[in-house]
Amino acid sequence: xxxxxxxxxxxxxxxxxxxxxxxxxxxxxxxxxxxxxxxxxxxxxxxxxxxxxxxxxxxxxxxxxxxxxxxxxxxxxxxxxxxxxxxxxxxxxxxxxxxxxxxxxxxxxxxxxxxxxxxxxxxxxxxxxxxxxxxxxxxxxxxxxxxxxxxxxxxxxxxxxxxxxxxxxx
Amino acid sequence: xxxxxxxxxxxxxxxxxxxxxxxxxxxxxxxxxxxxxxxxxxxxxxxxxxxxxxxxxxxxxxxxxxxxxxxxxxxxxx
Numbered sequence: 001x002x003x004x005x006x007x008x009x010x011x012x013x014x015x016x017x018x019x020x021x022x023x024x025x026x027x028x029x030x031x032x033x034x035x036x037x038x039x040x041x042x043x044x045x046x047x048x049x050x051x052x053x054x055x056x057x058x059x060x061x062x063x064x065x066x067x068x069x070x071x072x073x074x075x076x077x078x079x080x081x082x083x084x085x086x087x088x089x090x091x092x093x094x095x096x097x098x099x100x101x102x103x104x105x106x107x108x109x110x111x112x113x114x115x116x117x118x119x120x121x122x123x124x125x126x127x128x129x130x131x132x133x134x135x136x137x138x139x140x141x142x143x144x145x146x147x148x149x150x151x152x153x154x155x156x157x158x159x160x161x162x163x164x165x166x167x168x169x170x
Numbered sequence: 171x172x173x174x175x176x177x178x179x180x181x182x183x184x185x186x187x188x189x190x191x192x193x194x195x196x197x198x199x200x201x202x203x204x205x206x207x208x209x210x211x212x213x214x215x216x217x218x219x220x221x222x223x224x225x226x227x228x229x230x231x232x233x234x235x236x237x238x239x240x241x242x243x244x245x246x247x248x
Contacts, residue, residue: 016225018218020210028221034232038239042231052227055220130221144213 023137028130036098036121039128043101043117044069054079060086071095075103110142111135 016030032039042048050065060079067075069092076089087107094102098119105113113134120127134140180200183189189200 016218016222018214018221020214026217028217030221030225032225032229032232034236038232038235039228041235042228048231048235052224052231055223055227057223058220128225144210144217 020140021131024134024140026132026134026140030128031122032126032128033124034126035124036119036126039126040098040101040119043119044095053077068092069095069101108139108143110139113139113143 016028019027021027042052044067046065046067049067050062053065054060054062060081063078063080063085065075065077067073069075071092071094073095074089074091076087079086079088088105090104090106090112092101092103093114094100094116098121100119101115101117103115105115111134113132116131116133118127118129118131120129134143180189180191180198183200184191191198191200193199
């Protein structure tokens with residue numbers, strides 16, 4: 001375990017990593033320049049969390065962010081996107097100050113994804129590892145298909161196929 | 171293009187994993203379903219960008235907290 005942590009720390013030193021560790025797992029790591037106590041605070045206080053969780057470029061507005069960070073406590077994030085709203089919610093399974101957070105993601109209809117975040121302080125810096133465990137390979141695949149990261153050319157091909165399809169059914 | 175020709179064309183795309191089709195009644199609907207390595211690579215890249223953007227902002231939040239602590243620390247010593 002220690003060896004693995006050390007290699008993660010080395011790799012994550014500047015840029016961070018994203019890895020599909022198995023059919024059901026995704027792991028993101030990065031080192032933050034600050035002590036674990038402050039990094040943990042930024043993950044567990046709603047007014048701090050909402051300042052960094054939603055990238056500005058996503059065009060989402062965070063309408064509300066409630067976090068009851070204790071074992072069994074719930075959280076709920078509500079976003080508006082164009083004319084609709086989206087909610088993300090779940091509850092905390094483990095809360096170990098400055099070192100570990102585990103929560104459920106219950107908004108999906110394909111079962112519950114469990115997120116584990118660990119904070120390892122090394123010489124005043126903190127290695128953060130975010131581990132997502134999906135309920136099934138299918139759930140992870142479905143999540144990966146819904147990000148809208150499809151290149152424009154493929155969107156155009158999609159439209160073309162739709163128009164071809166409507167022609168053939170006439 | 172004839173319906174048979176169209177069907178062959180779609181079959182080829184489907185076998186290549188470029189589209190998935192679903193037949194409901196008489197209508198077969200095609201969806202772009204680029205399953206495979208390329209799609210996964212693209213998605214992982216999108217996910218990497220999301221987390222990179224998040225952590226860039228988190229860095230700023232933590233930097234602010236550190237600064238605040240230093241200021242508060244100085245005030246206490248006075």
